[in-house]
Amino acid sequence: MSTKQILKLDNVVKKFPVGDGRYFTALKGINLEIDKGEFAGLVGPSGSGKTTLLNIIGSLDSPTEGKAIVMGQNISELTHKESAKLRNIHIGFIFQVYNLLPVYTVFENVEFALILQNVSASERKKRVMEALEWVGLQDLADKKPDKISGGEGQRVAIARAIVKKPDIMLADEPTANLDAKNAHQIMRIMKKLNEELDTTFLFSTHDEKVMKYLERIITLKDGSIAEDKQVTPQKTLK
């Protein structure tokens, strides 16, 4: 694995038991490499295996067969604690639903990721404000999640994921709950972070608005990679 390589999947198979000793094969021998700084997306219809693949890359699940190497670590060989550590340090998640902790302020929601890394209070303050600045929400730091809009909520979720400066950001349908204007704003922010911080982004999506920003589109069909192509994002969007 090269120093530029973030992840490498080698013939990854994932099977789920469906009773009577039978299995449903969600991933059928996936081979995939993603390098640092890529802005890629897994696309495909529902049930094609996008989320299952994202789960494995995010060390939330492990493959039934094959090898999944993320940041040089074999997912299958990690304990729960080691998986948690991998997520804590190297991986950021952005969900379709923003999933902010309702009793904490915007600042505290973003800060939580750093508390888990035992970052000092002064350093946390600096980095949280920096992350909020990236997403343009520094003025909403003291607001509670129920006082901000959906688009702002997703930007807070991005700040929470990016504040720890992960090597790879996994985003599952990040624009699904947003209108077109907010969706574009979110994608522009993520593209900017990708360019400025050299953070790798891997999306799972079937939203055309997201696809327009991607530089690499990996199409999944029935658990296999049907197509993997480099694309040029529309210039107007950039």
Added chain:
Amino acid sequence: MIKFLFKGIIRDSSRSVLPIIIISLGVALTVLLSGYITGMMGDTIDQNARFETGHVKVMTKAYAENKDQVPIDLALLGVDSLVKSLQNEFPDMEWVKRIRFGGLIDVPDEQGETKGQGPASGLAIELLSTKNNEVERLNLKSSLVTGSLPTQRSEAIIGHEFAEKLRISIGDSVTYFGTSMNGSMTFANFVVTGTIRFGIASMDKGAIIVDVWDAQQMLDMEDGAGEILGFLNTGVYDDEKAEKVKNAFNSKHTGNKDEFAPVMLKLRNQNNLDGLLTYVDLASGLFVAIFVFAMSLVLWNTGLIAGLRRYNEFGIRLALGESKGGIYRTLVYEAILIGIIGSFVGTAIGLGLTYYLQVVGIDVSGYMDQANIMMPSTLRAKVTPSLFYIGFIPGLFAMVFGNMLAGIGIYRRETATLFKELEV
């Protein structure tokens, strides 16, 4: 992290208010009951010691075997020398003679005819001596309802209700009829100088208190006494010290087969107090155990409900890279924080209620008419230093234990389904 958790507890009332209320109630109840039992038992022990058992008591072996019948024919003789030897051997104790006797009080009118009669329960103490604390020990001055304490021989004080029943006035002469130590009939006249109310049903029913010298003369028991009571100078019963004194005294008389040989009993060995105190200890322990069990069950359920409500939060935290063990530990830390707050509030409430019951008490005189154990007719709680922490241990333990049980669910959570769960 603790600060972060604390903010969550304070802001999310559903996470903290119900457990704090449950713990506060439980702890308040524990503190109150503990204070009440301590007060009640403390008063009972104290009253038994002061009025009947002493911290230790010396009797003849035969008297000890039948002490409930107050058999003055089996009383100790040569008590002056015995008291002196006890004072020499155990100088940190006060030794006093007492005689219990029973008989009939007859109240004559101006013509010498009987105007009232009633059974009397007599107690002879060293009333006129200035070398002991018997007057203070029995609270005679503060128990006086009318009149004054005897200042010379052949004077007596009697129970106020008894006096009212027999229509006795201060200065009236009453005649005691009874049996002497030798079994012959005896009588003596006493001038009533005062009436008393101890607030102890078994004493107030028909008490007459005279000086021990008068009783010795009346009962033909010169240099005799039914009992010699020993009191530790601290005034507080100490079972360990009493046991040592008892063993030291009895070891000198173990070989003596004479039924009139002296024998010493400590407070716990008398009036079924040993059984009662053991029962109270057991009951207190059982109460705390039941409290911890019940609270743990309730808090376990509260924890489960909270766990369901916070299902999403735990999912996000797992996704952010917090380990299951880490989340479990934070649940325990939260439980400790909530347990401390609840225990603190509960202790404050419990202490307030205990103090109220210490001042006001509960009047149980209506239930004490037939009581043969010496208990105060107003049961009071007592605020003791132990009450400041006694509720903390079960309160905190129940909260932490309940949440530890509820938190086990974290370990059953599958991270593989997090995306699905967090996107609903």
